[in-house]
Amino acid sequence: MIHKYQTTTTAGSAKSLPSVPPGIALAMHVYEGTVQTLAAQLPDPSFLQRAERRFTTLFGAAPTSQEVQSWRRSWPRLVDVLLTAGLGDLYVLLEYLLPATGERVDAVLLGQAPDGRLRTVVIELKQWTKVETNTARPGMVKAGERIVQHPARQVGGYVTYLQDWVSKDTSPIDVRGAAVLHDAPSTLVETLRSLTGQGPSSKFPILGREDLTPTPTPGALADRLTCGGMSAPDTGQLLGFLQARHRPSASLLKRAGGMIEGNDALTLIGDQDLARQEVLHTVTEVRGQARKGIVVVTGGPGTGKTVIACRLLGDLCAQPQANPRLATPSGTLTRQLQRTVGPTSRGLITTLVDRVPAGLQSNSVVLLDEAHRARTYPDHRRDPFPTVLGQMIERAGMSVLFLDEQQIVRPSEGVTLQELRQYAHSKGHTFRHINLTTQFRxxxxxxxxxxxxxxxxxxxxxxxxxxxxxxxxxxxxxxxxxxxxxxxxxxxxxxxxxxxxxxxxxxxxxxxxxxxxxxxxxxxxxxxxxxxxxxxxxxxxxxxxxxxxxxxxxxxxxxxxxxxxxxxxxxxxxxxxxxxxxxxxxxxxxxxxxxxxxxxxxxxxxxxxxxxxxxxxxxxxxxxxxxxxxxxxxxxxxxxxxxxxxxxxxxxxxxxxx
Missing domain, CATH: 3.40.50 (Rossmann fold)
Known part of the structure; x- marks a missing residue:
C-alpha cells in the first residue's frame, strides 16, 4: 500500500509523494519541483527568502550574500533556457548536496531518457564574463580573486560522484552534465574549451551566452544541454533517486583498492603489518558476532598509523558488500591522502569535523586517522563523549581509531584511550587495543x-x-x-x-x-x-x-x-x-x-x-x-x-x- 506524506518545506509549495521507508533520508536540496512550477514561483519576492531559510535549516549556516546574489542572477536565466528548449516537464533540484563530499551542485535535472531510463543532468551555473587561465594548469582558472576548478572538470567530478555513490538499488541512471555560463562571451567560452583538450573533461559541454538560444531549433538547444529527447520523469524512478542511499559502488571500491595496492609508498613493515592483520581479524570476528566494535591503534610519531590506515582502506574495499571510509579531522591530511590514493578516493577519504560521513551502515568500517584531533566542543564536552565521534561509532559497524594522546594540541580536540575503552564498555561494544612501538620516522x-x-x-x-x-x-x-x-x-x-x-x-x-x-x-x-x-x-x-x-x-x-x-x-x-x-x-x-x-x-x-x-x-x-x-x-x-x-x-x- 502506498501512503501519502507532505515533503519537508522547500522553497516551493509542498507536494505529495509516496512515503519514505524508515532509515532512508531524503536527498538534501533547497528546492525540488518541475521546471514549470519553478518558473511560476521565481517571481514571488518571498521565494528567495524561503530558499535562504531552507538552506540554513539543511546545512546549519545561512548562505552568504554572494550565494544569494548568485541564485538571484542564475536561477531565472536557467529556467528561461530550459523553457525555451521545451524542457518544462523536467524535475529540477537546486543546491543539491553530494553527502560524501559536502559539495553542492547548482542544479540537477531529472527526466526520462528516450530509452526509458532515468537521466540525471548536472548543471553548473557561472556568472563569469572573464577569467584568467594558464595552459600549464588547465584544470584551474582564476575568477576574481579565487582559484577554482575549470567548470568542465567541476561538472565531471559531480557526474563521477553520482555514478559512483548513488545506490543502484533502483533502476540504473544515466548521468550527464554541462557548465552553463549564461553571461560569458564566445571568446571566454572558446578559451575554456581549449583547456579541456582530449581529457575526461572534454565530454562535458561548456555553454556561453551565444549557445543558449534555440538555434536552429529548441531541440538543438536541448541537445546542447545534454537533455535531448528527455521527458517528464517516471514517478517511481524519481522517488528512487530522491531516496537513494549514497554509498560507494563496487567499481569505485575496486579502483580505490587497486590504487592503494599498487602504491609503493604504502608498503607496511614489521609490526605495521601485524597491526593491519589484527584489525582485519577483529573486523571479521565482530561481524560474526553481529555487534559493534572499536579498535584503537596507538603509537607515537612515525610508527606508521597513517600508512596502516591507507592499507586497511584498500583491504576493506576488496571485501564483499564493502562500505568503508577513511576519515581524519585534519583537512590538510585529507588532501594529502586523496592525492596519494588518487582521484578515485573522493568521498572514501573525508574530513571529520562536525558531520558524520554519509551513507554509513551496519556493515561500514570507519578508519579514523589522527583521532587525537577529534572535535569536542568548545572546551568542555557537551556530552560525556565527543558528540560527532559518538555518532560515527554508533552508525558504523566497526570503528578503527589511530591515536597518539601526546598530539592533542587544543582544548577543543582530543579523545583518550581510556575514554574510548569506557565508551565501548558502556555501549556493550567489542573493544581491542593495538600498540605500535617500532617507529620509522x-x-x-x-x-x-x-x-x-x-x-x-x-x-x-x-x-x-x-x-x-x-x-x-x-x-x-x-x-x-x-x-x-x-x-x-x-x-x-x-x-x-x-x-x-x-x-x-x-x-x-x-x-x-x-x-x-x-x-x-x-x-x-x-x-x-x-x-x-x-x-x-x-x-x-x-x-x-x-x-x-x-x-x-x-x-x-x-x-x-x-x-x-x-x-x-x-x-x-x-x-x-x-x-x-x-x-x-x-x-x-x-x-x-x-x-x-x-x-x-x-x-x-x-x-x-x-x-x-x-x-x-x-x-x-x-x-x-x-x-x-x-x-x-x-x-x-x-x-x-x-x-x-x-x-x-x-x-x-x-x-x-x-
Missing part, C-alpha cells in the same frame, strides 16, 4: 624521540644529546638554520621551517604573503633581523605564484621551504629535514618550562591558565620536533632558552644547568 631513531620526550617534560633535567643515528643540533641564529635548509633543498631533499604560533597570521588568502614571523637577535655584526611569512591560507596553490603552495601542500610542494609552517599545517606531515622555532610562549627557567599564553597568537589557547596552556604547547612542540625524518635544528627566540638548547648539543659544554 626520524631515521628510525628511538633515541631521538626519547630525547625529545624528556626535553619536553614540564620539569626536570633533559640529558645532553649523545645519539649518532640522527642529525640534531641547535641553530646559532635564523641565518644559520635558513642556510641549513637551503643546502638540503639545493641537494634535492625536502626541508621545512616550523614555529610555535607566536606571531600574527593576518596575511591575505592569496600571495604576496606578509613576512609575519619576525625574529631579532644580536650577533657579532650587531643587531640583526630575519622574517618570513607563514604558509598560505588558501587551500589551492595560486596560479600566479606557483612557488607558494596552498596550505595542504606546504609540506610537500616546491617553494614550501620559503614559508614557515605551524602546528596545524605540519601535524601529520613529514619531510627530510626540519627546523623548529620555539617562541616565547614557553621558556626554560630553573629546570622547568614556564608558559606565557599571552605570547601566543593561537586564539583558542590564549585565554587558558598557564598550567593548562603548557600541556598543549609542549605537545605542539613535540609534534613539530618529530616531523623531520633525517635531521632537526632547534632554535628559541628567548636567549636563555636558546642557551639551554645549545648546551644540550654535541661538543658543547653544559653551562645552563637546566
Amino acid at each position: 626520524c631515521n628510525g631513531s628511538r633515541a631521538y624521540l626519547d630525547w625529545v620526550n624528556q626535553l619536553l617534560q614540564p620539569a626536570g633535567p633533559a640529558p645532553a644529546w649523545t645519539g649518532t643515528d640522527y642529525d640534531l643540533d641547535a641553530a646559532q641564529n635564523p641565518h644559520d638554520f635558513e642556510n641549513w635548509v637551503t643546502e638540503h633543498i639545493n641537494a634535492g631533499r625536502s626541508a621545512r621551517i616550523t614555529a610555535g604560533f607566536c606571531w600574527p597570521w593576518d596575511s591575505p588568502s592569496t600571495p604576496p604573503l606578509l613576512p609575519e614571523v619576525d625574529i631579532s637577535w644580536t650577533g657579532p655584526d650587531g643587531h640583526l633581523t630575519w622574517s618570513r611569512p607563514w604558509n598560505a591560507r588558501n587551500e589551492e596553490t595560486s596560479m600566479d605564484v606557483p612557488d607558494v603552495p596552498g596550505r595542504p601542500y606546504w609540506a610537500t610542494d616546491t617553494g614550501g621551504h620559503q614559508q614557515v609552517g605551524c602546528i596545524y599545517t605540519a601535524q601529520g606531515m613529514e619531510y627530510d629535514y626540519n627546523v623548529v622555532i620555539f617562541g616565547r610562549d614557553i621558556v626554560r627557567r630553573d629546570n622547568r618550562w614556564i608558559a606565557d599564553p599571552a605570547a601566543s597568537h593561537d586564539t583558542p589557547l590564549k585565554g587558558l591558565p598557564a598550567h593548562r596552556y603548557l600541556t598543549y604547547a609542549l605537545n605542539a612542540y613535540r609534534v613539530l620536533a618529530s616531523r623531520g625524518s633525517k635531521g632537526t635544528r632547534l632554535y628559541s627566540t628567548d636567549p636563555e632558552t636558546q642557551l639551554y638548547l645549545q648546551t644540550l648539543m654535541p661538543g658543547r659544554t653544559n653551562q645552563a644547568g637546566g
Whole structure:
C-alpha cells in the first residue's frame, strides 16, 4: 500500500509523494519541483527568502550574500533556457548536496531518457564574463580573486560522484552534465574549451551566452544541454533517486583498492603489518558476532598509523558488500591522502569535523586517522563523549581509531584511550587495543624521540644529546638554520621551517604573503633581523605564484621551504629535514618550562591558565620536533632558552644547568 506524506518545506509549495521507508533520508536540496512550477514561483519576492531559510535549516549556516546574489542572477536565466528548449516537464533540484563530499551542485535535472531510463543532468551555473587561465594548469582558472576548478572538470567530478555513490538499488541512471555560463562571451567560452583538450573533461559541454538560444531549433538547444529527447520523469524512478542511499559502488571500491595496492609508498613493515592483520581479524570476528566494535591503534610519531590506515582502506574495499571510509579531522591530511590514493578516493577519504560521513551502515568500517584531533566542543564536552565521534561509532559497524594522546594540541580536540575503552564498555561494544612501538620516522631513531620526550617534560633535567643515528643540533641564529635548509633543498631533499604560533597570521588568502614571523637577535655584526611569512591560507596553490603552495601542500610542494609552517599545517606531515622555532610562549627557567599564553597568537589557547596552556604547547612542540625524518635544528627566540638548547648539543659544554 502506498501512503501519502507532505515533503519537508522547500522553497516551493509542498507536494505529495509516496512515503519514505524508515532509515532512508531524503536527498538534501533547497528546492525540488518541475521546471514549470519553478518558473511560476521565481517571481514571488518571498521565494528567495524561503530558499535562504531552507538552506540554513539543511546545512546549519545561512548562505552568504554572494550565494544569494548568485541564485538571484542564475536561477531565472536557467529556467528561461530550459523553457525555451521545451524542457518544462523536467524535475529540477537546486543546491543539491553530494553527502560524501559536502559539495553542492547548482542544479540537477531529472527526466526520462528516450530509452526509458532515468537521466540525471548536472548543471553548473557561472556568472563569469572573464577569467584568467594558464595552459600549464588547465584544470584551474582564476575568477576574481579565487582559484577554482575549470567548470568542465567541476561538472565531471559531480557526474563521477553520482555514478559512483548513488545506490543502484533502483533502476540504473544515466548521468550527464554541462557548465552553463549564461553571461560569458564566445571568446571566454572558446578559451575554456581549449583547456579541456582530449581529457575526461572534454565530454562535458561548456555553454556561453551565444549557445543558449534555440538555434536552429529548441531541440538543438536541448541537445546542447545534454537533455535531448528527455521527458517528464517516471514517478517511481524519481522517488528512487530522491531516496537513494549514497554509498560507494563496487567499481569505485575496486579502483580505490587497486590504487592503494599498487602504491609503493604504502608498503607496511614489521609490526605495521601485524597491526593491519589484527584489525582485519577483529573486523571479521565482530561481524560474526553481529555487534559493534572499536579498535584503537596507538603509537607515537612515525610508527606508521597513517600508512596502516591507507592499507586497511584498500583491504576493506576488496571485501564483499564493502562500505568503508577513511576519515581524519585534519583537512590538510585529507588532501594529502586523496592525492596519494588518487582521484578515485573522493568521498572514501573525508574530513571529520562536525558531520558524520554519509551513507554509513551496519556493515561500514570507519578508519579514523589522527583521532587525537577529534572535535569536542568548545572546551568542555557537551556530552560525556565527543558528540560527532559518538555518532560515527554508533552508525558504523566497526570503528578503527589511530591515536597518539601526546598530539592533542587544543582544548577543543582530543579523545583518550581510556575514554574510548569506557565508551565501548558502556555501549556493550567489542573493544581491542593495538600498540605500535617500532617507529620509522626520524631515521628510525628511538633515541631521538626519547630525547625529545624528556626535553619536553614540564620539569626536570633533559640529558645532553649523545645519539649518532640522527642529525640534531641547535641553530646559532635564523641565518644559520635558513642556510641549513637551503643546502638540503639545493641537494634535492625536502626541508621545512616550523614555529610555535607566536606571531600574527593576518596575511591575505592569496600571495604576496606578509613576512609575519619576525625574529631579532644580536650577533657579532650587531643587531640583526630575519622574517618570513607563514604558509598560505588558501587551500589551492595560486596560479600566479606557483612557488607558494596552498596550505595542504606546504609540506610537500616546491617553494614550501620559503614559508614557515605551524602546528596545524605540519601535524601529520613529514619531510627530510626540519627546523623548529620555539617562541616565547614557553621558556626554560630553573629546570622547568614556564608558559606565557599571552605570547601566543593561537586564539583558542590564549585565554587558558598557564598550567593548562603548557600541556598543549609542549605537545605542539613535540609534534613539530618529530616531523623531520633525517635531521632537526632547534632554535628559541628567548636567549636563555636558546642557551639551554645549545648546551644540550654535541661538543658543547653544559653551562645552563637546566
